[in-house]
Amino acid sequence: MERDATGMTVGPEAIRAARTSWRRRQIVDAATRLMGEQGYHDMSVSALAREAGISVGTVYQYLDNKESILLAVLEDVLDTYAAEVPAAMVGLVDPVERLAAGFLAYLDVVDGRRAAAVLAYRESHSLSRAALQRVIALEVATTGLLVAELRAGSATGALRAHDAELVGWNLTMLAHMWALKHRHLGAYRDVGVYGRAQLSTVLCGLLADAARERYGSFLEPTGALPAQAARRGGGSP
Amino acid sequence: MERDATGMTVGPEAIRAARTSWRRRQIVDAATRLMGEQGYHDMSVSALAREAGISVGTVYQYLDNKESILLAVLEDVLDTYAAEVPAAMVGLVDPVERLAAGFLAYLDVVDGRRAAAVLAYRESHSLSRAALQRVIALEVATTGLLVAELRAGSATGALRAHDAELVGWNLTMLAHMWALKHRHLGAYRDVGVYGRAQLSTVLCGLLADAARERYGSFLEPTGALPAQAARRGGGSP
DNA sequence: ACATGGACTGAATACTCGTTCAGTAGCGAA
DNA sequence: TTCGCTACTGAACGAGTATTCAGTCCATGT
Numbered sequence: 153m154e155r156d157a158t159g160m161t162v163g164p165e166a167i168r169a170a171r172t173s174w175r176r177r178q179i180v181d182a183a184t185r186l187m188g189e190q191g192y193h194d195m196s197v198s199a200l201a202r203e204a205g206i207s208v209g210t211v212y213q214y215l216d217n218k219e220s221i222l223l224a225v226l227e228d229v230l231d232t233y234a235a236e237v238p239a240a241m242v243g244l245v246d247p248v249e250r251l252a253a254g255f256l257a258y259l260d261v262v263d264g265r266r267a268a269a270v271l272a273y274r275e276s277h278s279l280s281r282a283a284l285q286r287v288i289a290l291e292v293a294t295t296g297l298l299v300a301e302l303r304a305g306s307a308t309g310a311l312r313a314h315d316a317e318l319v320g321w322n323l324t325m326l327a328h329m330w331a332l333k334h335r336h337l338g339a340y341r342d343v344g345v346y347g348r349a350q351l352s353t354v355l356c357g358l359l360a361d362a363a364r365e366r367y368g369s370f371l372e373p374t375g376a377l378p379a380q381a382a383r384r385g386g387g388s389p
Numbered sequence: 390m391e392r393d394a395t396g397m398t399v400g401p402e403a404i405r406a407a408r409t410s411w412r413r414r415q416i417v418d419a420a421t422r423l424m425g426e427q428g429y430h431d432m433s434v435s436a437l438a439r440e441a442g443i444s445v446g447t448v449y450q451y452l453d454n455k456e457s458i459l460l461a462v463l464e465d466v467l468d469t470y471a472a473e474v475p476a477a478m479v480g481l482v483d484p485v486e487r488l489a490a491g492f493l494a495y496l497d498v499v500d501g502r503r504a505a506a507v508l509a510y511r512e513s514h515s516l517s518r519a520a521l522q523r524v525i526a527l528e529v530a531t532t533g534l535l536v537a538e539l540r541a542g543s544a545t546g547a548l549r550a551h552d553a554e555l556v557g558w559n560l561t562m563l564a565h566m567w568a569l570k571h572r573h574l575g576a577y578r579d580v581g582v583y584g585r586a587q588l589s590t591v592l593c594g595l596l597a598d599a600a601r602e603r604y605g606s607f608l609e610p611t612g613a614l615p616a617q618a619a620r621r622g623g624g625s626p
Numbered sequence: 627a628c629a630t631g632g633a634c635t636g637a638a639t640a641c642t643c644g645t646t647c648a649g650t651a652g653c654g655a656a
Numbered sequence: 657t658t659c660g661c662t663a664c665t666g667a668a669c670g671a672g673t674a675t676t677c678a679g680t681c682c683a684t685g686t
Contacts, residue, residue, distance in 0.1 A: 357594025
């Protein structure tokens with residue numbers, strides 16, 4: 153493969169590769185938008201083509217069939233989780249701090265693409281068995297990053313004995329909850345506040361007594377909010 | 390309306406009412422089964438009729454259209470929540486005990502109808518706005534039962550200050566998690582164990598220091614399990 | 627100027643599925 | 657037996673959609 157002075161590949165096949173990824177992004181972005189509004193089944197391929205500003209035929213030039221459009225959309229979000237969570241933990245060594253940073257990063261991705269996060273729950277049953285396995289593997293991998301920190305925290309004694317696997321899935325679930333139950337969480341005006349509230353709820357039951365003071369900043373960091381939220385929140389449907 | 394000696398209504402219109410509810414149950418049960426396997430969109434009305442052992446026309450005699458089949462299925466589960474949760478709390482007066490009983494009852498319903506519990510997440514976007522409002526109202530009402538006990542617990546001083554609304558939704562979410570993430574929770578062989586584990590996780594961060602001893606039975610009631618589960622659980626996808 | 631080939635188009639194809647309704651079956655009353 | 661009525665049936669209809677492919681367009685090389 154030819155390369156230019158900066159190491160970028162050049163030549164016809166590089167052009168093709170660039171066009172392919174540009175087209176796929178066009179399609180995935182449009183599909184994410186439409187599926188978020190209408191769902192997978194109610195999004196017709198011609199509507200997708202229109203939204204993406206291309207023709208139906210072109211969609212089929214870059215993706216095999218409708219199911220693979222869905223898979224591409226789901227992988228796109230899950231890949232973002234898998235990239236952002238470790239990125240947020242880089243440079244931190246303390247397990248509890250790494251856990252907190254990872255969780256908040258996960259939550260940020262969910263917040264940035266709430267519709268897409270919901271799609272993983274709504275539509276993954278429409279995938280073939282093989283595609284579903286891919287999606288599940290990605291989900292397990294990301295949760296695994298949190299589980300590892302929980303185990304490390306237990307090892308250093310900062311965290312009480314607990315089932316890291318279970319608590320890891322709880323954290324994942326609470327992050328997804330921001331998308332799944334967003335309508336009911338109106339009292340929390342932004343993700344940051346929600347994230348710190350949930351982190352404190354979880355860590356409060358998890359931190360060893362000896363470590364409580366050290367990580368006090370994670371516990372009720374916004375002492376005023378819960379009461380405020382409780383007063384505001386009438387659970388408007 | 391005519392009634393017999395035991396107060397049951399009799400006569401032609403009672404027969405009709407009985408037949409209607411029998412047929413609706415037939416249809417809802419068959420639909421729950423099929424939608425659990427294939428999803429709402431991939432379940433054809435003729436397949437539903439076949440599964441229920443009746444003809445297509447009969448389905449339309451008892452339900453207006455396909456969407457109302459979905460609504461009937463979702464309402465069926467949500468009504469069960471709304472019935473079982475208060476039933477489990479009857480006779481208990483202590484808010485923490487009532488909370489625990491309500492949560493475990495909720496979880497039992499989820500466990501008994503896991504497929505249907507998942508449907509509420511998967512398919513409710515296919516409902517009309519009005520039907521969606523009904524479903525949401527039922528969900529809010531049931532979570533409200535837990536929220537009320539959380540508030541009561543705060544009032545008696547058994548629970549630390551917290552946002553009852555948020556923790557209520559967390560509990561709801563953790564109950565749904567048993568259905569949504571069931572594949573990842575294999576280490577917990579039955580709902581009871583899972584329920585007590587989650588209850589202890591939540592209460593551990595929620596109980597006021599003064600109340601910890603009193604409700605010790607809820608905290609790590611199966612001290613051995615977490616470690617066991619952690620050892621078993623490889624997160625098989 | 628012309629030829630070549632890849633990218634793109636969108637009408638045509640070949641379905642499936644929700645819904646209806648003319649007709650059948652069964653049953654109690656006269 | 658015959659009538660009347662209700663519950664039930666399932667073929668037929670119409671709307672809609674995933675996928676294909678014959679043809680157009682355009683950038684490039686000769």
